Amino acid sequence: MLYKIAVPVASILIFLGFWEFLVWVNGWPNYKMASPSDLPPAFWQYKELFLIMGWQTLWRTVVGLFLAVVFGTLLGMIIGFSRIARDALYPLLVGFNAVPKATLVPVIALLFIGQHDFNTVLMAFMISFFPIAVSVGIGLSTLEPEYRDILRALGASKFTIFRKIALPKTLPEFFGALKVAATLAFIGTNLVEIVSPHGRGLGALFKSGETNGNYPLMFAVLIALAVLGIVLYYAVVFLEKIFAGWAERAQS
Amino acid sequence: MTTGRPSGGPISERGGDTIENLIEIKGVKHAYATASGPLPVLDGLDVSVPTGTFAAVVGPSGCGKSTLTRLVAGLMKPDEGEVYLHGERVKGPRKTVGMAFQNPVLLEWRTIMDNVILPLEIVAPRMSRADREARAMELLDMVGLTGFENKRPSELSGGMRQRASLCRSLVHKPEVLIMDEPFGALDAFTREDLWQTMRDLRRAEPFTTVLITHDLRESVFLGDQVIVLSGRPARTQYVMDVDLPEDRTLDVLYTPKVADMLHILRDQIKIAQGRDGGAH
Numbered sequence: 001m002l003y004k005i006a007v008p009v010a011s012i013l014i015f016l017g018f019w020e021f022l023v024w025v026n027g028w029p030n031y032k033m034a035s036p037s038d039l040p041p042a043f044w045q046y047k048e049l050f051l052i053m054g055w056q057t058l059w060r061t062v063v064g065l066f067l068a069v070v071f072g073t074l075l076g077m078i079i080g081f082s083r084i085a086r087d088a089l090y091p092l093l094v095g096f097n098a099v100p101k102a103t104l105v106p107v108i109a110l111l112f113i114g115q116h117d118f119n120t121v122l123m124a125f126m127i128s129f130f131p132i133a134v135s136v137g138i139g140l141s142t143l144e145p146e147y148r149d150i151l152r153a154l155g156a157s158k159f160t161i162f163r164k165i166a167l168p169k170t171l172p173e174f175f176g177a178l179k180v181a182a183t184l185a186f187i188g189t190n191l192v193e194i195v196s197p198h199g200r201g202l203g204a205l206f207k208s209g210e211t212n213g214n215y216p217l218m219f220a221v222l223i224a225l226a227v228l229g230i231v232l233y234y235a236v237v238f239l240e241k242i243f244a245g246w247a248e249r250a251q252s
Numbered sequence: 253m254t255t256g257r258p259s260g261g262p263i264s265e266r267g268g269d270t271i272e273n274l275i276e277i278k279g280v281k282h283a284y285a286t287a288s289g290p291l292p293v294l295d296g297l298d299v300s301v302p303t304g305t306f307a308a309v310v311g312p313s314g315c316g317k318s319t320l321t322r323l324v325a326g327l328m329k330p331d332e333g334e335v336y337l338h339g340e341r342v343k344g345p346r347k348t349v350g351m352a353f354q355n356p357v358l359l360e361w362r363t364i365m366d367n368v369i370l371p372l373e374i375v376a377p378r379m380s381r382a383d384r385e386a387r388a389m390e391l392l393d394m395v396g397l398t399g400f401e402n403k404r405p406s407e408l409s410g411g412m413r414q415r416a417s418l419c420r421s422l423v424h425k426p427e428v429l430i431m432d433e434p435f436g437a438l439d440a441f442t443r444e445d446l447w448q449t450m451r452d453l454r455r456a457e458p459f460t461t462v463l464i465t466h467d468l469r470e471s472v473f474l475g476d477q478v479i480v481l482s483g484r485p486a487r488t489q490y491v492m493d494v495d496l497p498e499d500r501t502l503d504v505l506y507t508p509k510v511a512d513m514l515h516i517l518r519d520q521i522k523i524a525q526g527r528d529g530g531a532h
Binding site: 144146147149150151152153154155156160164165168169171244246247 | 322325326327344345346347349350351353355357359360361370371373374375404420421424430
C-alpha cells in the first residue's frame with residue numbers, strides 16, 4: 001500500500017524537480033516559461049476561480065462522457081449484432097472520427113448560439129463515443145459461437161444470452177475504451193472552453209491567462225486539468241475493478 | 253424426466269424391440285451456403301441411439317461431425333431427412349439437451365459454482381438458490397471438484413475446467429448429452445482420467461450420449477456403439493457394436509479383443525479418408 005502511493009508520488013516529485021531545474025538552468029523569466037514554484041501562488045491567488053471553473057469543466061466532461069457511454073454502447077450493440085449495420089456504419093463512423101473536432105467548434109457554436117453548456121457537453125460526447133462503440137461492437141461480434149450455443153441449446157432468448165453472456169464478456173473491452181474516452185472527453189470540453197468567446201470552465205481560465213500574459217496562471221490551469229484527468233481516469237479504473245475485476249485475475 | 257438405462261444388463265441385450273431409440277437420425281442431408289456455391293457436409297446420415305446408451309462418432313476431420321451435434325441439439329435444421337428425439341421431430345432447441353465442447357467455455361466472471369448452475373437459471377427459473385447449489389455440488393463432488401466451487405475458472409487446470417464444463421452440461425439432468433471433442437485439448441493422462449469420470453457419471457445418472465471424437469481408444473472405452481462417418485459429405489459408413497462389459501476399466505484397452513476392434517475402426521477411418529483400407 002505504501003509502495004503503491006510512494007512510487008507515483010516520487011515520480012511526480014522528480015518530474016517537478018526536473019522542470020524547476022530546466023527553468024533555473026536556462027534562466028527563463030516568468031513570461032517565457034513558468035516554473036513549478038510559481039504555481040502555488042497562482043493557485044492561491046485564483047483559488048475561487050479554480051474551484052468554480054474546475055467544477056464547470058468536470059461536470060460537462062462527465063455528462064458528455066455519460067452520453068458517450070449510453071450512445072456508444074447502443075451503437076456498439078447495433079454494429080455488433082447486425083452485419084448489415086456494421087458494413088453500413090463503419091465507414092461513416094471512421095470518417096466522422098477522422099474529422100478534427102476543432103473544426104466543428106464554429107459549426108456547433110453557430111448551430112446552438114449561446115448554449116455554452118450544451119455545446120461543450122456535445123463536443124465532449126462527439127469526441128469520445130467512437131472508441132466505446134467500436135470496442136463494444138468488436139466485443140459482441142467476436143463472441144465465440146460456443147458461448148452462445150450453451151444457452152441457445154436450452155432455448156434461451158437472444159436477450160437472455162446478451163444479458164448473461166455477451167454483455168459481461170465485453171466489459172473488459174468496454175472499460176479499456178472508457179479510459180481512452182475519458183481523456184478524450186476532457187479534450188473535447190476544453191476545446192470548446194478555450195475557443196468559444198465568453199466561455200466558462202478551466203479552458204476559459206487558460207484563455208484569460210493567455211490574454212493577460214499571466215504564464216503562471218496558464219500553467220496552473222494545465223496542472224489542474226491534469227489532476228482532473230487523473231481523477232476521472234482512476235474513477236474509471238475503480239469502476240472497472242468492481243465490474244470487470246475478474247478479467248484482471250483471468251490474465252494473471 | 254430422466255429415462256432409465258436398460259436395467260444394467262449386458263450391452264448385447266439392447267437393440268431389442270422393447271428399447272426405444274431416443275435419438276433417430278434418418279437420411280439427413282445438409283449443405284452450407286458458401287461464396288463458391290453450396291458445400292454439402294452431410295449426405296445420407298443414419299444414426300440410431302437407444303435410450304441410455306452411448307454413441308461415439310468418429311470420422312476424418314472436417315467431415316461434418318460438428319454439424320451432427322448442432323442437428324441433434326436443434327440449433328439448425330437439415331435440408332433433407334429427419335432428426336427425432338423420443339420419436340418427435342426436432343424443430344428447435346429443447347431444455348432436455350446438454351452440450352459440452354472442446355473449449356470448456358466457462359464464464360470467467362462467474363465462480364465454478366455459478367458456472368455450473370447457469371443452465372438451471374434458464375431451465376428452472378423458479379428453483380431456489382439453495383436447491384441449485386445442492387444439485388451442482390452433487391455433480392462437483394462426483395467429478396472430484398469438491399472445494400473448488402468458489403474458485404474462478406482461471407484458477408483451474410485444463411482438465412478441471414473440462415470437468416466443471418461437464419457438470420454444467422449435466423446439471424439440469426438432460427436426457428441427451430452432446431459432446432463435441434470434449435477431451436481433445438487435454439493431455440493423454442488427463443484424458444484417461446476424464447474417461448473414467450464420464451463412465452462414473454453415467455453409472456450414477458443415466459443419460460443418452462452422443463460423443464464426437466478423434467480418438468478411437470476413447471470411442472471404444474466409452475461407447476456402446478461406434479459410428480464411423482465417411483469423408484465429406486458425410487454418410488454413415490460403418491457402425492460397430494462395442495461388446496464389452498459395462499464396468500470397463502482402462503485395462504480393457506490392452507486386451508486382444510479391443511486391439512482387434514481398434515484395428516477394424518482404423519481401417520474404416522482409412523477408407524473414410526479415401527485411402528486404401530489395407531490388408532486385414
